[in-house]
Amino acid sequence: MDIPIDQDQHWLIDCLKASMEPYKDRRSFAETSLHQAALQPGFGTALVRVAANREINNDLRQISFLLSFYNWILLIAFVKQHWKVDDDGFIHPVASPTEKATIRQLLMLSMDDRIKRIRTVIAMVVTLIVNYDWPEEWPELLPHLLKLISDQTNVNGVHGGLKCLSIIAEDLDDKLVTKLVFVFFPYLHAIVSSPKLYDECLRVKAISIFHSCISILGSMTAVFKVETDEIMTSLLRSWTPQFLLILETPLHPKKPDGWDIKMVVLKCLMQLIQSFPTKAETEFVVVVASFWKTFASCSNIYVLSSVQGDEDPYMACDSDGSDKNIEMFAVQLLELLQTAIQNSKLAQVIGSELDDLLYYVIAFLQMTEHQVYKWSHDVNEYVADEDDATYDCRVSGSFLLEGIVHVFGTKGINSLIKASVTHYKNSCESKLKGSIYWWQVHEACLFALSSIADSLLEEQSSGLNTEGLTTLLHQMLMEDKEIGHTYPFLHARAFVTVAKFSTMINDSLKEHFIYAAVQAISTNTPPPVKADACQALIHLLPESKPEFIQVHIIGLLSSLSDLLNQATEETLHLVLETLQAAVKAGREQSASIEPILSPIVLNKWVQVVSDPFISIDALDVLEEIKNAPGCFRSFASRILPSIASILEQPLHQPEGLIAGSFDLLSMLLKNAPTDVVNAVFDTCFISVIRIILQSNDHSEMQVFYLYYDHIRFLILGFWSDPPQITNKILKC
Structure with a gap:
């Protein structure tokens, strides 16, 4: 759009140019002049005319919208400071109605700019003005946006219109959303259903707007249940077939753009399950076959790219510049299933495929190449990620396993054991063939079983036949016993598994792992092995035979004292807790090492006294020493x-x-x-x-x-x- 440039705009352009100068004096003078000009009537009009003039240098036009990240947001600052008198941060003078109308008009005419960053800044300004003026004082905005997104000959206009429409959709209230969904949803559906006319980015944005609106409708169900149900019935009649087609398309590892659209469909399905469970029961059945295809293909790609670390074409950015990768997509799949099984009818649908589902879930639980690297170099990261609810497949997958056992009970447990046996056999075959990845599958099986150990033991006390599980655990742990810490993360997981299932493991094997844990702490083993050896001893020492423990207790206390001086951050809590368990288990023998142990722990307590969580652990150890006989x-x-x-x-x-x-x-x-x-x-x-x-x-x-x-x-x-x-x- 070409706009005649008058004398005032020439001055503004010169100031904007000067503000980009490398010379501080000129730059400071220009910045001061712009601040002073902002206090004069008509500044907003001049600014938007320069910004909207496509004949001006593109970099300069960008500056006129967003001069710098710090305090130079000229047009946005103008709207914030001069648009509404009673607004926070208002500065006189207030923009006149004529000036506001001119700015709104030129913004609409600029929405189809060919430069993405310009369209983004326009959307930011529109967001502010929408909060003040729409729809009462800007009724022409929505018709203009619909005109833009329906014009197939103007792709830039479709991009700009959807960007602004997505912002409006996020702020719709319950009165507007029920009126507007039928106005602009047909336009959005036309975009989503025309993959040959519109690229993936535009279709993703259209479905994201759909998601925003059904989220708002979902929040209204408690008060307007009948009305929202009628709206959703009408909408899903045309949208569900599109979701089916999108999920039906195979997930391609080298085309991450295809993940975006599947991701936003999964979010829509999750919102549907959460807010409209009755509708979801019908719609999920329609798409479930396509969903399983996506789930299985995602699992295979995840293993190849993230676990085995093949050449990685799987990183990219979405349309808003955020990182996207296969793990984010996998987490979304797992969380959708976690949500779905809470619905009894959807659980029945999922339950029919439980064996296959759990086979793929275990595959998602494998350590990734990135995790192995990160945890090998920083044991604090390993301990923190194991303890905290980090956002990854291992955590989401373990939550899903817990949910499955809670919902399906014995059936879920038996399916998990069956899937674990299959994976274990596959890992043994891979090992014989010389695969370097066999241990990750093995470790994932132990991790899966350990994740639901509490539920398994509860079911055992209620009469569940755990013979198959006991056999599997002994087979896997006997193999780990022979391997030692050649594969440190597998060896570490074995320690945790023995601790979790101590009541199901025979004394001989349990005592072997207690001895191995003591040795791991006292020798030069990888830090993750030491960390999980501590975890094992914390659980196993209180229930072990005194005569077996007494043989090793002095050496263990001495090793833990040395380890205490090396421990930092996350590992310090583990070492202190292990020391407490060891002192309590040692009883009479603890007296002989008290003169050495007490000063070390007391010194550590002084170092961490300002940290209430760690200092209380140190105090507990000191109390245990105090209470030891003699x-x-x-x-x-x-x-x-x-x-x-x-x-x-x-x-x-x-x-x-x-x-x-x-x-x-x-x-x-x-x-x-x-x-x-x-x-x-x-x-x-x-x-x-x-x-x-x-x-x-x-x-x-x-x-x-x-x-x-x-x-x-x-x-x-x-x-x-x-x-x-x-x-x-x-x-x-």
Whole structure:
């Protein structure tokens, strides 16, 4: 669109050019001039005329919309600051009705710009103005957008129109959405159903608008159930066949553009299941065969690209510039199934294919090439990803397994065991053929079974025949026993599996893995193996035979003490928890290592005292040492001098150490013999009272209340001799 350039616009163009200068003085002068011009009437009109003039240099036109990422959003800033008087951030003068109309008109005429980034910025401005003016003061916007998206000869217009329409669709309220869906949905359907006329990006955007609208309709079902059901019935009559065709198309590994449209269809199906379960029961049956094809092909591509790490053509960006990859697509599939099985009728449909479904789910649980690399180089990442609900196939797949066992019960468990047996046999065959990927399948089977261990053990107590599972576990673990840590992640998973299924594993095999875990901690094994060896010992030590444990306990405590000095972040919690279990299991033998162990743990506690989660773990270990036979008095005599020196100089201590010292004193006084109580009284009481009296709180009672949780055991311990308490307080 060519727009005559007047003198004011020439000045604006010169300022915009100067704002791009490398010379700071010229650039600063131009920026100041633009800020001052923004306060003059007509600035918005001049700005949009320059922005809409396609004969001006494209880079300059982009600058006129979005001069820089920081504070130079000229046209957007103008709308925010001068459009509505009572809006937050308003700055005088307010744009006149004529100026607003001109800006709206020129924005509409610019929506079909040939440059994508210009269309994006236009959509950003439209978003702001829509919030203020649409539909009352901008009724011509929607007809113009529909005209744009229906003009097959103007692809840029279709792109621009859909971009703006998608923004409007996200903000529709319950009154507008019921009126407008029948207005613009036929146009969207025409785009989706014409793959030869419109490219994948446009079809994806059209379906995304459909998704936004049915999400809004879904939120209305509680109040307008009849109305929304009627609307959805009408819409799905024409949209479901398109979904079927889209899912029917095979997933191509080297054409990730095809994933986008399938992804947004999956999101629509999930929204349908969540918001319109009755409708979903009918529609899902129609597309289920196509869905299984997509699911199976995705599994195969995922294994080849992400697990085996073949040459990776599978990374790209979607139409909005966001990364897309096969894992994101796979997660969407798994989450859709997780949602679907919550519907009883859909569960019946899925249940008919349960054996095949679980076979493919286990394939999705394999460690990816990226995970192996990342976890090999950072054990903290390994521990964190195993503990946290990260967004990947292993987590989504394990959630799906839990859901399947909950919904299908024994049938789900038997299907999982069957799928695991098949995968295990395949991994054995792959191993014999020399495949380097066999262990990932093996590990995925153990991971799958461990994910539902609690449910399996509950079913076993209810009479489930677990003979097949027990046999499978022993077969797999016996093989892992022979392999050792040649394959570190498989060996690590074996430790976790033994811990999870300890009641189903014979004593001989269990004791082998306890010994192997002790050896893994004390030798130069890969960090992930050490981490899961700790996990195993935490669970296995409390239930192991004392005579077996006592043989290894001194070496284990010594190794854990060394490991404590190396542990950081996520692994520190594991080591401390393992130490606690080892000290408790060692009992009498713990006394012999207390002089070495206590100072190490106490030093670590001081280092982490500002972290409430880790410091409480260290405190638990110290308490376990204290409670070990023969350790109480030696432990108290070892830590009291350190606590006393801390409390005597409270203002010179790091954050958290004073409060932590109160925790330590409280722990020490639990069930303490009289001589220990007296030692604490003589060493620390005056310092404690001084800290309370010198607190910055408004009154002594408030301070006392603040510290009460920390010192209640201290006070109770001293209360047996009130005169002595009085004398001590007077000395303060």
